[in-house]
Amino acid sequence: MSARPPSSSSSEKLTLSIGGLVGELALVGAPPVFLEQVRARYGAFALPAVGHAAPDFVLRLKLDPLPPPVGSPGKRLAETEARPLEVTVRGNAVSVQRWDLGVRLRGRGAGYRGEGHCEASPFALDCVLRVLFATLLPRVGGMLIHGCGLRHAAVGVIFPGVSGSGKTTLARKAPDADDVLSDEIVAVRRLDDGWRVFGTPFWGDFARGGISMRSWPLRAVGFLHQAREVAMTPITSSDATLRLLGCFLAFATDRASVERNLAVAVQLCAEVRSVEASLTRAAPTAAVFRKLGPHLGPEVTRKVPPANARELISEFRALLRKQQSYTFRPRAGGAEGWLKSGEALAVEPPGVGAPLSPGDIILAWIPGASPDEDALACRRLTAATARAAGGGELLGRVTLVCRDGKRQPLPGRVGDLARSFGPLVALPMLKMAGR
Amino acid sequence: MTWKRDPGLPFQTLEEETIVVDPRTREVHLLNDTAARVWELLASAQSVDALTAALGEEYDAPADELRAGVEELLAGLSEKGLLLGAEGR
Numbered sequence: 001m002s003a004r005p006p007s008s009s010s011s012e013k014l015t016l017s018i019g020g021l022v023g024e025l026a027l028v029g030a031p032p033v034f035l036e037q038v039r040a041r042y043g044a045f046a047l048p049a050v051g052h053a054a055p056d057f058v059l060r061l062k063l064d065p066l067p068p069p070v071g072s073p074g075k076r077l078a079e080t081e082a083r084p085l086e087v088t089v090r091g092n093a094v095s096v097q098r099w100d101l102g103v104r105l106r107g108r109g110a111g112y113r114g115e116g117h118c119e120a121s122p123f124a125l126d127c128v129l130r131v132l133f134a135t136l137l138p139r140v141g142g143m144l145i146h147g148c149g150l151r152h153a154a155v156g157v158i159f160p161g162v163s164g165s166g167k168t169t170l171a172r173k174a175p176d177a178d179d180v181l182s183d184e185i186v187a188v189r190r191l192d193d194g195w196r197v198f199g200t201p202f203w204g205d206f207a208r209g210g211i212s213m214r215s216w217p218l219r220a221v222g223f224l225h226q227a228r229e230v231a232m233t234p235i236t237s238s239d240a241t242l243r244l245l246g247c248f249l250a251f252a253t254d255r256a257s258v259e260r261n262l263a264v265a266v267q268l269c270a271e272v273r274s275v276e277a278s279l280t281r282a283a284p285t286a287a288v289f290r291k292l293g294p295h296l297g298p299e300v301t302r303k304v305p306p307a308n309a310r311e312l313i314s315e316f317r318a319l320l321r322k323q324q325s326y327t328f329r330p331r332a333g334g335a336e337g338w339l340k341s342g343e344a345l346a347v348e349p350p351g352v353g354a355p356l357s358p359g360d361i362i363l364a365w366i367p368g369a370s371p372d373e374d375a376l377a378c379r380r381l382t383a384a385t386a387r388a389a390g391g392g393e394l395l396g397r398v399t400l401v402c403r404d405g406k407r408q409p410l411p412g413r414v415g416d417l418a419r420s421f422g423p424l425v426a427l428p429m430l431k432m433a434g435r
Numbered sequence: 436m437t438w439k440r441d442p443g444l445p446f447q448t449l450e451e452e453t454i455v456v457d458p459r460t461r462e463v464h465l466l467n468d469t470a471a472r473v474w475e476l477l478a479s480a481q482s483v484d485a486l487t488a489a490l491g492e493e494y495d496a497p498a499d500e501l502r503a504g505v506e507e508l509l510a511g512l513s514e515k516g517l518l519l520g521a522e523g524r
Contacts (some may be wrong), residue, residue, distance in 0.1 A: 237449065238449045238450075238452045238454065238465060239465075241447075241449070241454055242454060242463055242465050245454075245456065245463045246463070253458035253459070253461075254458070255443060255445055255458065258445045258456050258458045259445040262445050262446075262447050262454065262456055263447065266447045266449065266454070270449075
């Protein structure tokens with residue numbers, strides 16, 4: 001069977017979770033090269049392309065062909081100055097217009113639906129996504145902030161700052177780039193257990209964003225200030241609110257939106273410690289956190305679990321791709337029958353080892369209606385299986401069982417049970433090993 | 436002359452201070468405790484005399500000092516476009 005060439009009406013579904021807010025995009029008429037760029041940039045925040053019960057917004061976006069010369073920066077700048085971004089919010093209606101894009105969303109029931117168009121350029125799509133997530137996140141108690149976000153041990157810290165304040169410098173100094181949640185825009189949101197900070201795919205000069213949907217407890221907000229020596233000076237919540245509003249990524253200027261944004265900022269600054277983070281360009285990350293330590297609250301001695309199953313599986317996917325193999329112990333009831341005490345599974349991602357073939361045992365990410373209902377399923381691949389992941393996203397192939405630190409061939413009982421019982425949902429299923 | 440705060444401006448009162456946002460100019464204003472009290476009183480139209488009298492009952496300060504402070508504050512708020520003014524009354 002030959003592959004069909006993409007037509008102008010072909011649609012590619014892209015479901016993103018940023019700050020826990022889920023947006024489902026149908027990209028219509030997107031050129032293959034553009035889709036590759038999109039997958040590379042937003043892949044860490046993409047959910048498996050199967051139906052969700054209730055995404056927060058659904059957008060059908062028609063991609064306009066790029067006029068020659070393709071993406072000339074000078075031309076784009078001139079066009080943007082002539083016809084700048086306009087965001088209008090009236091009640092539950094959101095309109096986003098710029099010379100290279102136009103989107104309208106309307107709130108219906110539990111979510112927003114709409115359609116629009118944008119130039120098939122990464123700049124235009126990124127603008128649409130930034131505006132929509134920035135506009136809708138405050139409606140669920142979150143926000144996007146101009147700032148550098150860093151994971152430190154099991155907690156997160158954000159360093160808001162305007163352009164030139166040192167966000168990218170701070171990100172570049174992080175010993176592990178995977179600890180950088182973003183050097184430009186981070187998402188924060190209040191969940192049941194308090195404020196959390198999320199990575200985003202919206203990056204600056206650091207040229208990479210967060211590696212997964214995983215969030216971390218937000219322990220401190222450090223407003224960047226270039227100085228001659230490193231110091232952390234506590235500031236009042238009202239001062240923090242004032243500074244935070246200057247870094248709040250907000251486009252709508254209607255009263256309801258501004259009131260909502262203000263309320264979110266006030267609550268965050270009342271509940272999270274804020275300091276003025278005086279930094280030098282040369283100060284190593286360790287020195288920054290040594291000074292910041294007393295402001296981070298009680299030391300976290302236990303591993304902080306992900307906020308929900310979706311975050312957990314997303315982080316598993318990121319680590320599996322990074323390490324090219326992963327060993328874990330399923331902990332759900334369904335797993336107990338096919339693993340003996342002390343045994344763990346070894347998994348390798350697609351593309352590693354031999355091509356998948358019938359008989360292989362695979363792990364797939366099956367998204368649920370809510371983040372807590374996402375599941376990891378174990379299946380035996382058959383010749384008749386049209387889609388290897390059975391409606392979810394193929395994460396990897398189970399290759400070995402580990403016992404007492406030794407790797408052993410995959411015993412038949414694992415495969416037999418995967419065949420007999422179908423999906424063995426394991427939630428929460430990972431005892432993280434290797435992070 | 437009476438003054439009233441612009442009812443279209445979102446604001447949040449914290450413990451003692453008040454933050455006022457002006458979406459038109461994208462400016463954010465932080466009012467200290469005394470200014471926050473005046474902002475609260477400006478929910479309805481107020482003259483300088485009325486504001487001075489109201490503050491006189493709450494703050495231990497000479498009337499002329501309070502009046503000068505009120506006038507300076509109203510001028511500042513007005514200059515920033517946060518107030519609606521009306522002649523008469």
